[in-house]
Amino acid sequence: MPAEVLPSNGFLLSAPLVCAAALLSSLVYGRGWRTLRRKGVAARGRFTAFRMAAFFGGWSALLLALASPLDAVAERLLSAHMVQHILLTMVAPPLFWLSLPAMPMLFGVGTAARTAILAPLLSAPVVRLMLRALGHPLVGFSTIALATIAWHMPSAYTLALRDPWWHQAEHACMFVAGMLFWLCVIAPFPYANRWPRIAMVPYLVAADLVNTAVSAYLAFSSVPVYAWYANIGPAYGTDPLLDQQLAAGLMWVPGSVLYLGGAILITISYLFPHRVHPRARRIPLTVLPKRPPSHEGDLLQTPLVGRALRSSGARLTLRCVLLALVLCIVLDGLLGSQDAPMNLAGTVPWTHWRGVAIVAILAVGNVACMACPLLAPRSLLRKWFTPTRALPRALRSKWIAVALVVAWLVAYEAFDLWSSPLAIAMIVLGFIVVATAVDMCFAGASFCRSLCPIGQYQMLLGTVSARSVRAIDAAVCARCVTHDCLKGRRGQGGEFRPGCGLDLFIPKKIGNLDCTFCLDCVNACPHQNVGVLPVLPCAELANAGWRSQVGTLAARVDVAALALVFTFGAAVNAAGMTAPVLRVLEASAGVIGAGGTLAQACFVVGGIACGFGLSSAAAGMSSVGSFRERFARLSFAFLPLGAAIWFAHFVFHLVTGFATAEVAGLRVLHDLGWVSASPDRVMSCCAPAPAWLMPVELLTLSLGVSGALGVYWWSIVEMRAREALARSFSSVLYGWIPGAVCILLVWAVAAWIMFQPMEMRGTFGFE
Template sequence: MRLVSFLCGLAALLVAVASPLDAFASWLLSMHMVQHLILTMVAPPLLLLGYPLLPVLSGLPRSLVSRGLGPFLTDPLVKKIGGLLVHPLVAGPLFMLSNVLWHIPYCYELALGSEGWHRAEHACFLGTAILFWWPVVQPWPARPVWPRWAMVPYLLVVDVQNTILSGFFTFYDRVLYPTYEAAPRLMGWSAIYDQAAAGAIMWVPGSIVYLLPAAVITVKALTSGGLARPHRQVATQKKLVSHSQVSSSFDLLKVPFLGLIIRAGWFRRLLQCVMFLLAMGVVADGFFGPQVSGMNLAGVLPWTHWRGCTVVVLLVAGNFFCMACPFTFARDLGRRIFPATRRWPTALRSKWGAVGLLVCFFWAYEFWGLWATPWWTAASIVFYFAAAILVDGMFRGATFCKYVCPIGQFHFVSSLASPLEVRVREPSVCAECRTHDCLNGNDRDRGCELSLFQPAKSGNMDCTFCLDCVRACPADNVGILATPPGRDLLYEGKRSMVGDFSNRPDLAFLVLALTFAAFANAAGMVAPMVAQIGGLRESFGVFWGEISETLYFLGVVVAAPLVAVFGCGAIARWVSGHKETLRPIVCRNAMMFAPIGFSMWVAHFTYHLVTGFTSAWPVLHRFAADFGMASATPNWGIETSMPEWLPGMQILLLNAGCLFTLWLLWNSAQRNAGRWTFWSFLPWGGLAGALYAIGVWILFQPMEMRGTLMQ
């Protein structure tokens, strides 16, 4: 019965806010009144009769309930405030006040003229109604503060208020709300007739809703045992909680059908082939097609669609674009000619080279406007293929992926915040393994080319999702498992071939460069920054303007992060009196900025993906027509627009990244600074807050569109 009641309450809410009732609320006062009655008199008691707190708490993730909500729910102050709000002497007057205030013409007109105020009005009605009905229904864990019979006068007082208000609507001879006077007259009802009807609806059904429970309570009070409260919910709660404990970790490879496909070797080859063919198409069009970005595959597919899809997949799954990498496909083909016998020089076995290439790539992107020059885009892809074949043709393993590829580094760092990870399913199985096939390979399958030993691996750093280890493991003990995003960032210990984050300045700088570049790259596309950069060229001439632009870029992507993190590290060390050297403090905390940087990349690239998604069709059409595979002229006027929800989604992404980074920084400070946690956290938290503020400012500016003819 409780479930039915709760579902009916939800259905009532849906009818109130997402049905024609709402659509006609600004045309007919009577419709609007029905909507308000459902929000205040129907939905709240039904929801409360379903004892909602118990199933909601049981259904939420256990860690969220115990570590997130638990401390609040059991805090005496929160309990006291909650108890006060549902006390009949507070809840009743609040409900009546809300009813009366929102029906004052000024407030009512305000809600009719603004969607925001309209929502606030509904929230007020629903919120105060839940408080009002709470002492009447007394859902778990409510405790009666008044005797049961006292609910009868409580309901009657509110009914008197309802009667006075509805009587006013019914008998007043002028239209109270001018909006309804101007609205179309449906069903031939005049505005005054509509107002009287609204009053009657409020009066009759409204009074029934108050009087019916009053009557039920009275009858129960007059019969013996009618006031007993149910006590069964504690047992139910235990049962539900124990059920939620049973849940096991999600494994993508165990999903029927999909898991089999993903782990098959041909699946990766197929993905790589598709990406390789697309890359060839982009290169061909970039060199020989029209040199207008929005009309060329090289101006659209890599910069709008590939980048956008990559970050979305990284956010919701993991590093699947490294899995589909066309460069490693070409490299594997190249290895049939080049034997790859040498080992990568020891001095170069770090990320510094890749960091340098990454900075160069970002600079070239800004300086030469790669996205706007199809020829340069095509040349970059050709260069990339040549580098992959050459490096991996000479050196063993996946040297190119690990030490050279800037795109790979972007994926590695971003996938630190991904929800999926290639990981050992059952560690005890690996403890008995002597062959280490996941690392060394066997006759059938090759092992990890990046030398990641699964039992000692943690997180997604350096993992290309090639799944060689999955296929090589004879015990089938490696899967793609769900993991709390960012878990690896808090792990303090050695990881296979990655080591300890606090001892990897190259990794720390990689994360910092990517984080600051995320903001610099997005800022380079908003109107005020574009004007400022244009101003530099105008003021200093083309040559010196370009030099100052380069210096500006290097300042933001290289110097600013260094100054910021060493400054924060030094301040944190000084204020907390910490004895640890600066290097591990900086390295450890710099890694925690990966989520906020990634969130800015996602916010930025999804903007281009969403606003320019349709831009691929006319370009593909044109490309096909060039090869005689399509006849008609492409529709270059295809609609490209910014959906209303996009800015909100971008801000939410940035919020998530910032809060996540702050949480990681706090945890790191808690582990390493002891009683000086707050002071140790403060400068780092300030830096994350400053980046967030810059990010919000960027998102609020008009941004250029990519890959479209409307720029």
């Protein structure tokens, strides 16, 4: 096949992005649509089920055009390509506008994003001017006419087929032109067309004339117009000329039906004025008030899951079930095959639990700590014995956690913990024993707060989560004098409902730091004023003021150090599985002459130390606030990026190694004599990474670095505001640049890691 007819990889470029956009915007639209419908009869009359159906119809058309096999066929058949263009310009745009997307999308993004980002953006004079210009009918007609004529010229069409980037640009042009054109025709609320409605008739007829001219040119041409299809058609057994005539027919007939049908409908509505809806008035952004306190979005109010989460018995049952599963893994680790990929202890904790936990924490909050099986023995034993002694003050800082997390990362890399089921089983058993012993000696959740390295990791992940345990109505907390969420209380049956084991006072609690989502506060509050509510991810990191139990976050260097270990540990842990890094480590081990263990330990410790050095240097270059505060603020700003790296790493393992649990489970069943055939060792390996995984990983990194840059920006703004310094944009910018460069450097390293060949852990261990 000549190089010029090789298919492009446009599908790879656009499909994951379109799917992600469809999912995200559908969630936002659905949320906003539901919120608006709750606002009264008028809103319910405007935002009907038809609007919702139109929105999903628009996305279906777009997905069919860009993320379905049609995209691949379009490179071989002109008629299929034409169907794509019809969907992009004539089907998806009117459906989107019929869904009246503006208000539902504004209400769907949430108050915080609306007031912090959208309101200043949409109220900017330049943006308003731009929107007004784009909404003009002349712009709409010009763009559709230009896009239709220009992109059907042979040179432009062939360029789009040869280069995936131009192909995407062509589709983007078609879609944007369609959106601008149909905006004036549909005039969705609150858009107000500057031309009278009847003017849309010649507008549509003129568009149809352009469409007809291009279609007729293609239909009546005696030779194939596009060399691409003329070359590739015979190879696929199709007649290029026939294909071209079919494409022209598809463009001509449905196009005319849509354009002229629209013109006829408008004429009818003009002839029968009683059917004409009154013109929509422009709605200023001030109609978007701050929501009153409500249970809206509270996870605890969802029908089935919410009820289960509110029940302390159900939570205990969940922990007991997970404890039983953990004990099965421990038993397999102790007694089963020591071939890690064939053992439950070698696969489930490393491949499945970590992946599922990180997805759940980012989406719902720190549910991994809530379901922690280590809490089950404590919960059961404390029915008979409740310790009253507090953990010694010296142990309450995060320094022990910092040391333990570093030790954990070193042990994981240098001693290959994942490759020894016996060691894993011993560590898990040790965890259960130590956690139970500590919690039986000291009051509250002492082990979780200060000693558990996994808990610290999960709590830090929780700071970038989309949900938080907090008070529903601050006024109710202000009237409360008993503070049962902290102290606990006796229930109606005389049973004791404990308060927060981590001493977090709900009205003064900010974010998820130090919160294990145990939800004891939910049962302890007599006013049912505690919920698991949606929050703006990362917002709590920019607020480094005083908060319950933690104190002034900006002054907590130990928490800052933990955040840095979390972020740079993520980079080191991910880099440790790439082929180039492993080659360097092997070479270094030879040079040092002390084996791979020392080289890998040095790599982990050195990587984290580099992170500390980098952050200190960046903090030292700025002048706002004290060095200590700048260092702490920058460390917290790294957290979204660290979470993104962990997410990309663990989701890679989850997706490519998902089948390993099946093989390990079959081996256990075989050992027990319940299954006759022994699974093949070869089956225990990883599957190839699917095409969508890399885009998802890179998008996650992009979100992480955006969050990190945003958090650091607001940290600088807050510091300057507190010091009563001039808060000009440029002064904040100068203070922000050193930290931002540091963040971008870590992002670049993480992106480099994503492009390296991965050496899958846990697939060795053969003896």
